Amino acid sequence: MGEFELIRRFFLRPPAAGVELGVGDDCAVLAPTPGARWLVSSDMLVEGRHFLSTVDPGRLGHKALAVNLSDLAACGATPRGFTLAMALPRVDEAWLAGFSAGLWALADASGCPLIGGDTTQGPLNLCITVFGEAPAGQALLRRGARPGDEVWVSGRLGDARLALEAFRGTVALEGRGFEAVRVAMECPTPRLALGQALRGIATAAIDVSDGLLGDLGHILAASGVGARVDVDALPRSAVLAAQPVELQRTCVLAGGDDYELVFTAPPGARLPDVGVALTRVGVIEVEPGLRVVDARGERVDHGLRSFDHFKP
Amino acid sequence: MGEFELIRRFFLRPPAAGVELGVGDDCAVLAPTPGARWLVSSDMLVEGRHFLSTVDPGRLGHKALAVNLSDLAACGATPRGFTLAMALPRVDEAWLAGFSAGLWALADASGCPLIGGDTTQGPLNLCITVFGEAPAGQALLRRGARPGDEVWVSGRLGDARLALEAFRGTVALEGRGFEAVRVAMECPTPRLALGQALRGIATAAIDVSDGLLGDLGHILAASGVGARVDVDALPRSAVLAAQPVELQRTCVLAGGDDYELVFTAPPGARLPDVGVALTRVGVIEVEPGLRVVDARGERVDHGLRSFDHFKP
Incomplete structure (x- = not known):
C-alpha cells in the first residue's frame, strides 16, 4: 500500500461542517467564526517516551488526540479541527485500522475533524496540531491568578x-x-x-x-x-x-x-x-x-x- | 540544559504583530482577519529521509519552514504563523543555535512568526504546521484546471x-x-x-x-x-x-x-x-x-x- 492509498483508506472522509476543504489539497481551509480568536497547540508523541510499543493502537489514536485537545480545554477553546503528521516504520494495516478508529472516535465525540497532515517513513512519531476558537478576550491563560484565588x-x-x-x-x-x-x-x-x-x-x-x-x-x-x-x-x-x-x-x-x-x-x-x-x-x-x-x-x-x- | 531553558534560549521571542499570545502557554492565540479563510498545512521531516545527517543546521532550519511555507504559497495564502514540534536525540547547543538561526531568518523574511510547539527527546524529527489566510473563495486549489488552460x-x-x-x-x-x-x-x-x-x-x-x-x-x-x-x-x-x-x-x-x-x-x-x-x-x-x-x-x-x- 502506498502513501496516498494509506491516507485514502484510513484518514480520508468528506469535509465536516465548518471545514471548507479538508484532507487532500496543499492546505486545509476553514472559516473562522466572526469575532473569535484562533487557538493553536501542537504535541509530538514518540514511541518509548510517550507511549509503550505494546500499547493498543486504538488507545494510542485516542491519546494522541486527547493530549492535544487537553491544551484546547486548558484555554477554554472550542475545537475546530486538527492535523496529523506521522512517521511510520512500515505500513501495518491492522495497526493503522486500530489507530485511526481510536482517533476518529475521539475526533467525532469532540467535534474536532481531521483536516490534513503528512505521512512519511521513519521511527514511529505522531505529531498533532489542534485548532480551536474562543471569543476575543475569553481564552483561559496561565497569567491571571491573583492572591486569594x-x-x-x-x-x-x-x-x-x-x-x-x-x-x-x-x-x-x-x-x-x-x-x-x-x-x-x-x-x-x-x-x-x-x-x-x-x-x-x-x-x-x-x-x-x-x-x-x-x-x-x-x-x-x-x-x-x-x-x-x-x-x-x-x-x-x-x-x-x-x-x-x-x-x-x-x-x-x-x-x-x-x-x-x-x-x-x-x-x-x-x-x-x-x-x-x-x-x-x-x-x-x-x-x-x-x-x-x-x-x-x-x-x-x-x-x-x-x-x-x-x-x- | 532542560526543555524549558532550551525553548527560552532558542525559540522564545516577544509575540509578533498579529499574535495575541505566542510561545509559552497551552495554546497560542491569534486574531483572524475579518472575512478571511484560515489555511493550514503540516509537514514532517525525518533525518535520513528528508535530509542528510550532515546537513548544515541553519539550512535545515530554513528548509523545514520553507517546505511548509511552500504549501501556503501553493494556495495563495498570506502566512500568519507556525508551530514547531521537534524530537531531538540530545541537546546540542551549536546545532540548536544554527538551526534556530536559519528558521528565524526565513520566518522573519516571510512575516511568519513561531507561535508555539513542542520539544521532546527521540530520533530527530521536525514537524512544522503553518497557518495562513486568504480572502474567502480566493484560495488556489488543485481542482479548478479546465481544458484549454x-x-x-x-x-x-x-x-x-x-x-x-x-x-x-x-x-x-x-x-x-x-x-x-x-x-x-x-x-x-x-x-x-x-x-x-x-x-x-x-x-x-x-x-x-x-x-x-x-x-x-x-x-x-x-x-x-x-x-x-x-x-x-x-x-x-x-x-x-x-x-x-x-x-x-x-x-x-x-x-x-x-x-x-x-x-x-x-x-x-x-x-x-x-x-x-x-x-x-x-x-x-x-x-x-x-x-x-x-x-x-x-x-x-x-x-x-x-x-x-x-x-x-
Missing part, C-alpha cells in the same frame, strides 16, 4: 503514573486495579466542556501533563504569585489511595500524564457542573513559590520535580 | 534531485556546479509572493514537492482533466542542462524537492511579475492522463513516477 483540580490525579510504575514493575497491582489505572494512562479524557464552562470564571488554567507541581508552577510564574497546596486534598482514586503514602504523593504531585485541569478562581466563584468532580486543593498567595502542606498544615518536603524531557 | 512552472526544476544524485555518488559535479544545485536542495525558496499574486488568475495550483509528474497529476485528478507537457520546455539550470538527457528528464519530471509552483491559467491571462521566472510547459486537455512530449511533439516514454514514502 483558590486552586482547583478536576477529576483525579496520579493514576497514570501509578500505571507506569506497574508497567515498570516497581508496583504490583491486582487485575482490576491495574486495568483501571491503565485506562487513565492510555485513555485520558480531555476536559473540553469544563474548560469552555470556565470562561469568565477561572482566572488562570493549565492542563496537568508534566505533573501538578510543574504545571501549577507555570501558572505561578506567569502570574507572579505563589501558592499553598494541601497534598492530602489532591483527589486520587481508591487504587492509588491504597498505595504507600510516599508513592501516592509522588503520583499526585509529580506524576504527569493526567490531563486534568488545574485552575484558579476567586473564593465563592460559581463553578460549573459539567459532570466532572472539582476539588479545592489550595490557595494563591503573594509570596512566590509553591508550598506543599499536609492536612494538618505542616510543610511537606517532597523533593519532587516536574518531568523534563532533557533532564535525567 | 495553459500549464506554467515557476523557477527551475530538477536541481535538488541532481544534488541528491551527486551526494549518492551517481553523478560527478565540479565544485561550483555542485554548490549551486546543493543550495537548491538545501535552501528552497517558497514562492509566497507568486502564490498571492496568482489569486484570481490561476485556475489551479500545487507546489512541486514529490516531482512534477505526480504533483501535476494531483491537479489533473482533482480537476477531472488531462494534460500534455513538453519535457524540453521544463525550465532547468545550466548545471542540469549539461547532464545526459535521460538524467535531465528524470530530474525535471520526477525529481521532487523543487518547491516551485505549477499552476494552470487560461490562455492570455495576465500573469504577475514578482521577479520569478514563469515558463509555459503544457496545456490542459479533456482526455484524462498526463502525456509527456518532446519539443517536436513526439511522445516520451519516461517510465518515471512520483515519489512515494511507502513504495520502493
Whole structure:
C-alpha cells in the first residue's frame, strides 16, 4: 500500500461542517467564526517516551488526540479541527485500522475533524496540531491568578503514573486495579466542556501533563504569585489511595500524564457542573513559590520535580 | 540544559504583530482577519529521509519552514504563523543555535512568526504546521484546471534531485556546479509572493514537492482533466542542462524537492511579475492522463513516477 492509498483508506472522509476543504489539497481551509480568536497547540508523541510499543493502537489514536485537545480545554477553546503528521516504520494495516478508529472516535465525540497532515517513513512519531476558537478576550491563560484565588483540580490525579510504575514493575497491582489505572494512562479524557464552562470564571488554567507541581508552577510564574497546596486534598482514586503514602504523593504531585485541569478562581466563584468532580486543593498567595502542606498544615518536603524531557 | 531553558534560549521571542499570545502557554492565540479563510498545512521531516545527517543546521532550519511555507504559497495564502514540534536525540547547543538561526531568518523574511510547539527527546524529527489566510473563495486549489488552460512552472526544476544524485555518488559535479544545485536542495525558496499574486488568475495550483509528474497529476485528478507537457520546455539550470538527457528528464519530471509552483491559467491571462521566472510547459486537455512530449511533439516514454514514502 502506498502513501496516498494509506491516507485514502484510513484518514480520508468528506469535509465536516465548518471545514471548507479538508484532507487532500496543499492546505486545509476553514472559516473562522466572526469575532473569535484562533487557538493553536501542537504535541509530538514518540514511541518509548510517550507511549509503550505494546500499547493498543486504538488507545494510542485516542491519546494522541486527547493530549492535544487537553491544551484546547486548558484555554477554554472550542475545537475546530486538527492535523496529523506521522512517521511510520512500515505500513501495518491492522495497526493503522486500530489507530485511526481510536482517533476518529475521539475526533467525532469532540467535534474536532481531521483536516490534513503528512505521512512519511521513519521511527514511529505522531505529531498533532489542534485548532480551536474562543471569543476575543475569553481564552483561559496561565497569567491571571491573583492572591486569594483558590486552586482547583478536576477529576483525579496520579493514576497514570501509578500505571507506569506497574508497567515498570516497581508496583504490583491486582487485575482490576491495574486495568483501571491503565485506562487513565492510555485513555485520558480531555476536559473540553469544563474548560469552555470556565470562561469568565477561572482566572488562570493549565492542563496537568508534566505533573501538578510543574504545571501549577507555570501558572505561578506567569502570574507572579505563589501558592499553598494541601497534598492530602489532591483527589486520587481508591487504587492509588491504597498505595504507600510516599508513592501516592509522588503520583499526585509529580506524576504527569493526567490531563486534568488545574485552575484558579476567586473564593465563592460559581463553578460549573459539567459532570466532572472539582476539588479545592489550595490557595494563591503573594509570596512566590509553591508550598506543599499536609492536612494538618505542616510543610511537606517532597523533593519532587516536574518531568523534563532533557533532564535525567 | 532542560526543555524549558532550551525553548527560552532558542525559540522564545516577544509575540509578533498579529499574535495575541505566542510561545509559552497551552495554546497560542491569534486574531483572524475579518472575512478571511484560515489555511493550514503540516509537514514532517525525518533525518535520513528528508535530509542528510550532515546537513548544515541553519539550512535545515530554513528548509523545514520553507517546505511548509511552500504549501501556503501553493494556495495563495498570506502566512500568519507556525508551530514547531521537534524530537531531538540530545541537546546540542551549536546545532540548536544554527538551526534556530536559519528558521528565524526565513520566518522573519516571510512575516511568519513561531507561535508555539513542542520539544521532546527521540530520533530527530521536525514537524512544522503553518497557518495562513486568504480572502474567502480566493484560495488556489488543485481542482479548478479546465481544458484549454495553459500549464506554467515557476523557477527551475530538477536541481535538488541532481544534488541528491551527486551526494549518492551517481553523478560527478565540479565544485561550483555542485554548490549551486546543493543550495537548491538545501535552501528552497517558497514562492509566497507568486502564490498571492496568482489569486484570481490561476485556475489551479500545487507546489512541486514529490516531482512534477505526480504533483501535476494531483491537479489533473482533482480537476477531472488531462494534460500534455513538453519535457524540453521544463525550465532547468545550466548545471542540469549539461547532464545526459535521460538524467535531465528524470530530474525535471520526477525529481521532487523543487518547491516551485505549477499552476494552470487560461490562455492570455495576465500573469504577475514578482521577479520569478514563469515558463509555459503544457496545456490542459479533456482526455484524462498526463502525456509527456518532446519539443517536436513526439511522445516520451519516461517510465518515471512520483515519489512515494511507502513504495520502493
